[in-house]
Amino acid sequence: MGHAGRMNLRLLVAATAASLALAACSSSSDSTQKASPEPSKGTAKQLVEVSPLTGKAMKKGRPDNPVFVVKIENTIGGAPQYGLDQADLVIEELVEGGLTRLAAFYYSSLPSKVGHVRSLRTSDIGIAGPVGGQIVASGGATGAYNKVKGAGIKVFSEDDGAPGFSSDPLKVRPYNRLIDLKTVARNAKATTIPGPYLPWSQGSDPTPKPSSSTGATATPKPKKATTATVRFSPSTATSWALKGRKWVRTNGHAEAGKDFEADTMIVLSCRVGDAGYTDPAGNPVPETVFEGSGEARIFHGNRVTSVTWVKPGLTKGLRFRTADGKPYRIEPGKVFLELVPEGDGGVSFS
Structure with a gap:
């Protein structure tokens, strides 16, 4: 399938037949072999891989491109933001001066116009x-x-002559840089994806039921909310x-009608x-330490669930657990992930 390594991703199986499942697994290790034909009636269906960024089945198979993380300006100076509606996942992070920047992840779709692109951070x-x-x-x-390159992360930087960059004639530097991800992909090599970014559920209600065991810390019931303010x-x-x-x-800077719509925030x-x-x-540049553990609030539908996030290393995926130690998926x-600073940051909702 054109990958330099295999992703250790969860597989969905529509029906099971041991011999065909083994054949499917062995064929997936051959990066040059095409997908097997549609199974005949009465046999097991193909295995379908799950996106590491959305948890949804990739019915057409894994893309032949790596995951691109585009750094996007998040102030009025960089408005409008282009291509956010086509991102698979978005993270907002603190930068200098108390401002924020977006890291937009693209895997399943590669827009030809994303921006406005800004600089990276540690x-x-x-x-x-x-x-x-x-x-x-x-x-x-x-x-x-x-530091970023030393961590083994590939960087496509305009300063280093990376292809695909262009100027927005309606803006001025540094707020006018656009990127064509299709052009970048032609110059990129797919790499191993270690695993899913988040612990995905398999269609069941992700909220654990409150514990009724004597002496156990009960999982708090989700609160209700339809609005929220995330302070950085x-x-x-x-x-x-x-x-x-x-x-x-409601105060974002995306192109009209094309902001990122989150199933979960x-x-x-x-x-x-x-x-x-x-x-x-002269502003000190902050570094968000995205590993360890901390408090988290998960907004899904009108429910808000308080959990603890755990990320054992910089290259590890996120996990969540409830107050009574149960995993939360x-x-x-x-x-959309909001990485707010301890102390100065927080969230209020109603």
């Missing part, structure tokens, strides 16, 4: 690492760029509203350190 190691993401950025401070700093907050079954930003409280350098204006779909 925080992106823990953001891109779990799925072997290849970062697309306009550039980055030398120290940050070296005294000057920056992202507002959300539940529209139908989707969580949508997750707010994670993260430790923030000093990246060790300043921006051109995420329903397949598009997810």
Whole structure:
């Protein structure tokens, strides 16, 4: 299938037949072999891989491209944001001056116009690492760029002459950089995807039932909400509203009618350190430490569930557990992760 390695992903099986299942598994190890023909009546159906970014079945098989993580400006200076509606997953992270930036993940779809593209940060190691993401950025401070590359993450930087960049004639630098991901993909090699970004459920209700055991800490019942405000700093907050079954930003900067619509929005409280350098204006650059554990709120439909997030390493995927230690899984779909700083950040909802 054109991959340099095999993804260790969960497989969905529509029907089981041991001999055919073994044949399907062995054929998948041959990267040059095409997908097997449609099974005849009465036999097991093909195995279908699940997207590491959405938990949904990839009916056409895995793409022949890696996961691209595009750094996108998240202020009015970079508006409008292009291509967010086609992302599989989006993460908002703190940058200098109390502002934020987006890391948009593209795997199942590669838009020809994404932006406006900005520079990378050392925080992106823990953001891109779990799925072997290849970062697309306009550039980055030398120290940050070296750390990201030193972590084994491929970077497509305009400063290094990466292909696919163009200028938006309606904007000025540094807010005018656009990227064509189809062009980037022609110059990229697919890499091993270590595993899913999130622990996906298999269609059942992901909310564990409250414990009734004597002496056990009961899992709190989900609260209700249709609006939320996620605070990153005294000057920056992202507002959300539940529209139908989707969580949508109400103060975002996306192209009209083309913002990212999240099936699930997750707010994670993260430790923030000093990246060790300043921006051109002299502001210290923060580094979100996206590993370890912390508090999290999961917004799905009108339910808000309080859990603990766990990420044992920068390149490891996220896991969640409830107050009584039970695993919590995420329903397949598009997810927006808010990495708010401990102390200065938080979330309120109603």
